[in-house]
Every structure is written in C-alpha cells, then in structure tokens.
Amino acid sequence: MTEPPDPATGTGPEPVPPPAAAPPARRGWLRSLGRAVPYLPAAAPAAIVVAVAITLLLASGFHNFGWDFFGLKFNSDQGVWGVGVLIVGSFLTAVPALVLSMLLGLGIAIASTTYLPRALARVLDPTVDLLAGIPSVVYGIWAFVAVAPWFGRVLNPWLASHLAFVPGFAANSISPSSEGVGLPIAIFVLTLMALPITTLLIRDALRSVPRDLWESGLALGATRWEVVRRVALRHGRRGVWSAAFLGFGRAIGETVAVAMVIGAVDKLPSNAYDSTWTMAAFMFQELDAAFGSSRYLELLAELGLVLLAITFAVNLIGRRLVAHLYAEEVAGL
Amino acid sequence: MATALGPAPGTGADALRRGTTARLRWRTGFDRWVGYLLPLLFLVALVPIAYLVYFVSAKALPGLSWAVLTSSADYQIHDALGVPIVTTFLFMLLATAIAVAIGVLGGVAAAEFLPERSAGWMRMSANMLVGMPSVIIGYFGYFAFVLYFHWGLSFLAGVVTLAFFMSPYVFRTVDLAFSSIPRPIREAAFGSGARPVQYLLRVGTPIAFPQILTGVFLAMAIGVGETAPIVLTVEPGLLVPTGAFQPAVFTTYLIWTGFNQPPGDVAYTLAFQAAFLVIVVVLALNVVVRVVAARYRQRLEGLYQ
Structure with missing residues (x-):
C-alpha cells in the first residue's frame, strides 16, 4: 500500500528500490499468447450462444419460405406452413401471463418491502423463490391433471357468464370436450412460472431505493402507499421494466409445461378458452413429425431462429436495464 | 408493528387524524387497507406450491x-x-x-x-x-x-x-x-x-x-x-x-x-x-x-x- 507524498515536506514513504536484476523478458509473442489463453475458457458461454445460432441457421438451409412463412394458413399435410398461427399463440399466452405476473409481482414485492415486518418478509420471500425451483414438466403434469379439469368445469364457465360482453369470452363457445386445456390454463401456468422472476427483480428494485428517499417521503406526510407509488417505484423503474422484459422472455420461451396444457392444435383460437399452440411447444412436439421431411425440419429450424431472436432481444433489453445487478440472488434466474 | 419503514400509522398518524379532513382520513385508511390486503397476495404463490407438492405426493406415495x-x-x-x-x-x-x-x-x-x-x-x-x-x-x-x-x-x-x-x-x-x-x-x-x-x-x-x-x-x-x-x-x-x-x-x-x-x-x-x-x-x-x-x-x- 503506497501513500501519497506529503506535499508540505515533500517526503513520502521510502521509494521502492528497483529490483537488482530484472527477470529475463519473455518474448513478445509468447507473452501475448499467455494473455490470450484465459479468453479460451472464458468465451465458452459466448461460443455456445454463437454455435446455437449458427447451427439453427445451417439447419434452416437458408430456405426461403417467403411471406407464407408468417402466414396464418397451417396444414402440414398440404405442405402449407404458416407459423403466424404459432406466433400469435405464443403472444396470446405470454402477454396475459406477463401482465398477471407483473401485477402479482408488484403487489408481493410492495407487501414484502413496505408493509410486512422484516422478520415475516424474510420467511415469506423464499416461498416465492421456491416457485422458480419446480421443474417445468412437473408444473405441466400438475396443471393438466389437477387444475385443468377445474378450469373446464368452474372457471371457464364462470368467466364466460361474467365476461360475456368482452369479444371472445361469450358462453356459447366453450368446447365441452376440451377438459379445461387451452389458453386460460396455459396463461395460469405461465403466470406462476414468471412470478418468481418478476417478484425478485421488483423486490430488488424497491430495496435499492435509498432509505433517505423513503424517509423524506414519509416525513413530508405521505402515506407508505404514496411513497411506494410515487417515489420508490419511480426511482426503481429500471428494475420494474427489466422484470417485465425478463418475465416475458421466460413466458414466451417456456416449452414443456405449455405443451402439456395448451391443447396442441395448429389453428388460431376461436375464443378465449380454445386450444392453440405456441412456437416453443410446437417445436418440442413436432420434431418427431418432421422425421424424414427435410423441408419440415428446415421450417422448424427457422421457427427456432424466430423464437431465438425474440428471446434474445427481450433478454438483452432486460439485462441491460439491470446491468449493475449481477448479484447472487439473480444468479439463479 | 415495526415495519421496514419504521412505525406504522397509529402513533403519529392518530394524532394527525384528530380534526383532519376526510381526504386525509381516506388516504391513511387506504394505506392501512393496502397493508392488510397486499400481503394476502403471497397466498397466490403459497397455495399453488403447497397444492402441487400435496397433489403429486398424494398420487405418488401410495404406490x-x-x-x-x-x-x-x-x-x-x-x-x-x-x-x-x-x-x-x-x-x-x-x-x-x-x-x-x-x-x-x-x-x-x-x-x-x-x-x-x-x-x-x-x-x-x-x-x-x-x-x-x-x-x-x-x-x-x-x-x-x-x-x-x-x-x-x-x-x-x-x-x-x-x-x-x-x-x-x-x-x-x-x-x-x-x-x-x-x-x-x-x-x-x-x-x-x-x-x-x-x-x-x-x-x-x-x-x-x-x-x-x-x-x-x-x-x-x-x-x-x-x-x-x-x-x-x-x-x-x-x-x-x-x-x-x-x-x-x-x-x-x-x-x-x-x-x-x-x-x-x-x-x-x-x-x-x-x-x-x-x-x-x-x-x-x-x-x-x-x-x-x-x-x-x-x-x-x-x-x-
């Protein structure tokens, strides 16, 4: 540890004597090689990301399906593959799930940081994190066997009778044979799966608001709600936005659980309770069907590129917003 | 009740509320009810995870x-x-x-x-x-x-x-x-x-x-x-x-x-x-x-x- 020289007297710590004999200088190229070596292991994740993108590009064969690729006509027997159906399906499940999990996440995070006693919050917070630990396929079997029938018997008819004035929610259009699979149960599962991410990031954003700001808000006579609403959430808005982006990334990329409850039908849903399909679930379930048809395989690879591009963009934005936040807690996401 | 933000309204807020307008009463009341209701949202996480673990155990354990x-x-x-x-x-x-x-x-x-x-x-x-x-x-x-x-x-x-x-x-x-x-x-x-x-x-x-x-x-x-x-x-x-x-x-x-x-x-x-x-x-x-x-x-x- 060196101390700066005292400007008044001009005396600093004893100057370090130069080494008596400098070690023989290594040759330049050897040294730069030595400096380059650590890049090799460190670049492994980057290499995997690039390899995934290149592999999908090669597998797609650069085949030009034209604008029909994004079309809404889908019939694999006739060779008409418009993945627009799947893109719509992905957004129809991911967006409502994101909205719900953001609302719940906001509520839970505010309760935990603002209203609950510290000790209680410390006990309850990990229960939300536990949701992140349950594997996707376990959510799927539970939702399909335990929850979906209840959706079909109780929730969907209830929604139909109470939201009949909303287009698509009318009662006469619930298919009785669906046993509850379809959009609502998929949205339910995705909400649960995105909830730990949104809650964690919003909680972190609220925790990182300086205590002074809370206190000055309260001292000015604002209630706790008003401080959270007008001061804390505004201060932590980057974290809230990143929660939205990363939660969306999780919801739109979710594969197995959605495949189990979405109904897996390659058509647009005709109402809010209907079955449809998503990009990720379609890719997962249709690889077998593509066996022997190179054209179909190319289509799946291109669909993978679309999904990759969407999740990549969403994650990039979400991570950039919380670039400072590379904390232990977030390492699990 | 000591929260992360110090004492809840009750001590200081009670003194304030005496002889105040309806507006202030509404604000503090709203804040208190938010404090009662928002923590219930934890149930949205707790109930599914408990039900999931229970349901899977109940199906798996007997055999x-x-x-x-x-x-x-x-x-x-x-x-x-x-x-x-x-x-x-x-x-x-x-x-x-x-x-x-x-x-x-x-x-x-x-x-x-x-x-x-x-x-x-x-x-x-x-x-x-x-x-x-x-x-x-x-x-x-x-x-x-x-x-x-x-x-x-x-x-x-x-x-x-x-x-x-x-x-x-x-x-x-x-x-x-x-x-x-x-x-x-x-x-x-x-x-x-x-x-x-x-x-x-x-x-x-x-x-x-x-x-x-x-x-x-x-x-x-x-x-x-x-x-x-x-x-x-x-x-x-x-x-x-x-x-x-x-x-x-x-x-x-x-x-x-x-x-x-x-x-x-x-x-x-x-x-x-x-x-x-x-x-x-x-x-x-x-x-x-x-x-x-x-x-x-x-x-x-x-x-x-």
Whole structure:
C-alpha cells in the first residue's frame, strides 16, 4: 500500500528500490499468447450462444419460405406452413401471463418491502423463490391433471357468464370436450412460472431505493402507499421494466409445461378458452413429425431462429436495464 | 408493528387524524387497507406450491416402495424406477462434470484474467444462454450432435446438451464468487509475492469455494428437472446405458410420456412417481443452496468485519 507524498515536506514513504536484476523478458509473442489463453475458457458461454445460432441457421438451409412463412394458413399435410398461427399463440399466452405476473409481482414485492415486518418478509420471500425451483414438466403434469379439469368445469364457465360482453369470452363457445386445456390454463401456468422472476427483480428494485428517499417521503406526510407509488417505484423503474422484459422472455420461451396444457392444435383460437399452440411447444412436439421431411425440419429450424431472436432481444433489453445487478440472488434466474 | 419503514400509522398518524379532513382520513385508511390486503397476495404463490407438492405426493406415495425404486424391470410394463433413476444419476454425474469444467474454468478466467470490458461481454453471453428457451438448446443438440456429428439419438448427445444447458449457471456463480473477493485480500496475496496460480489455489478458491458449490448445486437442480434438451436428443432406452451411443432414459421423460395416460395405467403411475422424485431432489438441492449461501454470508461477515 503506497501513500501519497506529503506535499508540505515533500517526503513520502521510502521509494521502492528497483529490483537488482530484472527477470529475463519473455518474448513478445509468447507473452501475448499467455494473455490470450484465459479468453479460451472464458468465451465458452459466448461460443455456445454463437454455435446455437449458427447451427439453427445451417439447419434452416437458408430456405426461403417467403411471406407464407408468417402466414396464418397451417396444414402440414398440404405442405402449407404458416407459423403466424404459432406466433400469435405464443403472444396470446405470454402477454396475459406477463401482465398477471407483473401485477402479482408488484403487489408481493410492495407487501414484502413496505408493509410486512422484516422478520415475516424474510420467511415469506423464499416461498416465492421456491416457485422458480419446480421443474417445468412437473408444473405441466400438475396443471393438466389437477387444475385443468377445474378450469373446464368452474372457471371457464364462470368467466364466460361474467365476461360475456368482452369479444371472445361469450358462453356459447366453450368446447365441452376440451377438459379445461387451452389458453386460460396455459396463461395460469405461465403466470406462476414468471412470478418468481418478476417478484425478485421488483423486490430488488424497491430495496435499492435509498432509505433517505423513503424517509423524506414519509416525513413530508405521505402515506407508505404514496411513497411506494410515487417515489420508490419511480426511482426503481429500471428494475420494474427489466422484470417485465425478463418475465416475458421466460413466458414466451417456456416449452414443456405449455405443451402439456395448451391443447396442441395448429389453428388460431376461436375464443378465449380454445386450444392453440405456441412456437416453443410446437417445436418440442413436432420434431418427431418432421422425421424424414427435410423441408419440415428446415421450417422448424427457422421457427427456432424466430423464437431465438425474440428471446434474445427481450433478454438483452432486460439485462441491460439491470446491468449493475449481477448479484447472487439473480444468479439463479 | 415495526415495519421496514419504521412505525406504522397509529402513533403519529392518530394524532394527525384528530380534526383532519376526510381526504386525509381516506388516504391513511387506504394505506392501512393496502397493508392488510397486499400481503394476502403471497397466498397466490403459497397455495399453488403447497397444492402441487400435496397433489403429486398424494398420487405418488401410495404406490412407491423400495422395491419400485430399485426394480430394474421394464418400466413400460411394470412399476419400476430402477433403470431411470440410475440412468438419470449417470446423466447428472457426467453432465455436471462437463458443466463444472466449463463453468469453473470460464468463470475464474473471466473474473481474474480478463479485462473488465471483455469480461462484461462474457457475462452478457452467459446471461443470454440462461435466457435461451430449453427447446432451442434441445434443437441445437439435435442438429449439432445427433445429425451433424452423427452421434444419433444417444446418451452422449443428451449428456453434452444438458451440460451446455447447465454450464452458464456454474459460470455465473464462479465468476461472481471470484469477482467479489475483497480487493485488499487480493492485493495482500499479490503483494506478498504470490503468483496468479498460487493466489487462485491458496487464497481465492478457499474463499470462493462455498459459493462455487452453490452454483454447482443450482445447476444440478436446474438440470435434473429439464426435459426438452433430453427428450429431443436421446432415444429412451430400457437399460442403463453402458456406452456413449446407447439409448438412455431420463426421469423427466417418464413424466412427459405418462402425463396424459388414463389413471391406473403404468405410465400414469410412473409419471407421478417420477415427478415426486424430481421435486424431492430439486427441493433438497435448493435447500442445500440456501443453507450453504447463508453460512457463507455469515463466514464472510465474520472474516471481514
């Protein structure tokens, strides 16, 4: 540890004597090689990301399906593959799930940081994190066997009778044979799966608001709600936005659980309770069907590129917003 | 009630409320009711997770016995989990070994040897890899290993795909563990003449070790519950694989194939028993992660105060 020289007297710590004999200088190229070596292991994740993108590009064969690729006509027997159906399906499940999990996440995070006693919050917070630990396929079997029938018997008819004035929610259009699979149960599962991410990031954003700001808000006579609403959430808005982006990334990329409850039908849903399909679930379930048809395989690879591009963009934005936040807690996401 | 924000309205607010307008009464009342109602939202997380664990246990436990867990009979006909359990163990052993090799070397290199700017890029790509849908990783494994490398739908293809899927989790925790070693300790080591390798082995690793361990357990918890990368790259086999290019069965595959079978069917029973095992393993790993992380934090506080 060196101390700066005292400007008044001009005396600093004893100057370090130069080494008596400098070690023989290594040759330049050897040294730069030595400096380059650590890049090799460190670049492994980057290499995997690039390899995934290149592999999908090669597998797609650069085949030009034209604008029909994004079309809404889908019939694999006739060779008409418009993945627009799947893109719509992905957004129809991911967006409502994101909205719900953001609302719940906001509520839970505010309760935990603002209203609950510290000790209680410390006990309850990990229960939300536990949701992140349950594997996707376990959510799927539970939702399909335990929850979906209840959706079909109780929730969907209830929604139909109470939201009949909303287009698509009318009662006469619930298919009785669906046993509850379809959009609502998929949205339910995705909400649960995105909830730990949104809650964690919003909680972190609220925790990182300086205590002074809370206190000055309260001292000015604002209630706790008003401080959270007008001061804390505004201060932590980057974290809230990143929660939205990363939660969306999780919801739109979710594969197995959605495949189990979405109904897996390659058509647009005709109402809010209907079955449809998503990009990720379609890719997962249709690889077998593509066996022997190179054209179909190319289509799946291109669909993978679309999904990759969407999740990549969403994650990039979400991570950039919380670039400072590379904390232990977030390492699990 | 002492909250994170100090005393709740009641003491000071009561004094304020005397002789105030309806507006103020509404504001404080609203705040109080928000305080009562918002914590109930925790139930939205608690009830599903409790119901899920209860439901799967209730379906799995009655038929589950030591004989089922150890029976090596054909799982397509009998209620036998021996082969999937041993195979999953092999999967996890090999995939974890590869993921740890990639993640530890990469994380150490990024934290200790790379300039901050380059390390930032590596971190970003690890984050991107974590955010990548599992089906995309599965497709990558299918096209790259199964088709282009001609490994076929084999044990090896599944292991490597799973390892790639798990590696960024190890990478990030190791990187974080070494990056967060306090600067004075690093400087003391180098100041007393340690070479980089000596620093890493004698100083850095002992401090970072618990955190590295949590990273490995986290990656295992995520890997053991993963379905898509395995289902897309491995052909389900009836025996424990003895070679790299043999078929192999992963536990989650049983859940995926049995979930929509009629109740009473062997596949249906196996699906729930497999789901129960996966939940137990994943939750146990999560508990270990939390305990180690908490102990690590205490140790750190004791060391550097």
